[in-house]
Amino acid sequence: MTMSLDETRALAESIRAEIRKAIVGQDQTVEHLLIALVAQGHVLLEGPPGTAKTLLAQCFAAATGMEFGRIQFTPDLLPGDILGSNLFNFQTSQFTLTRGPIFRELLLADEINRTPPKTQAALLEAMQERKVTLDGETHALSDHFMVVATQNPIENQGVYPLPEAQLDRFLFKLLVPYPTAEEEAAIVKRFGERSGPARPAEFGITAVADAASLGQAQEAVKIVRLSDDVINYTVALVRATRESSDIASGASPRAAVLLANAARARAALHGRDYVLPDDVKALSTATLRHRLLLSPAAEIEGRQVEDLVAGLVEQTEAPK
16 A cells, blocks of 8 residues: 555654654754655764754654664674574574664664774665674664664764765755754743753654655555656766866665665655656755765865765756
8 A cells, every 4th residue: 555645744744743842943953854755765863963863763663663773883782693603502502683672663873983984884784774794694674774873073083984885875964053042032931940851752752754655655655656867867966076176986776776766765755646846956965965075185185075065966958
């Protein structure tokens, strides 16, 4: 059974309403998380400490009814701490699988850049194929498996850059900014009298979705039409990143596929069965910013990836 687009939009609004019980602002971040969910993508959140990245992931899991798992990435974290391991049971004389936290529907990879690339690589197969291999045996993950990773852009000691293969598996990289003065006042009013960490259940957040409804919403995206004109526009935009003299390494064909899928998901959440060029434009920065490497000259000039993407969007002719 496939959910109608009106039902998909209503489900997304219900999830937003639940998250707003705890989270002040961050509407655009929540929008991108919902798009990633129905597009079956992963999200990297980057922002300074104290901007509720972890709480947002917890509230998102609570509102969507997804089984939540969290890994605090540290320099001494090992791949087995993520995946699990086969342990020998002396009573049965057999090896039994002890599942790691990756066997969840929504996995929060907290401060992912604090662990070496060797450990980060434990996520590669799971993020791409939704399965993991342990001792030669393949184990399937949930169809709704989703990684929400966080990283702190301020610190440069004790952190490791994410490998290109790791970055390319994230659908979006979202920048979580400081709140506005009005939002910060509301945050203090809501949390100022509390002691201890905030938890979604304390705000009355309840699951308004389940595995069945999430699956139906993901199926609903498939009925959204992607015209040849919009496909050509998406491809032209991605290819423009490889032709710019300011960009040393542009986006891959995978980026074009993911951007098109995300645009379909955005259209579905807005109740449309067709993709507009505006859907592609709205998601281009979040989809491309972590896939581009600036040229040395652009870095010396202090150019920003976001500005370059905005310039390419403006220069690439969109279908009427």
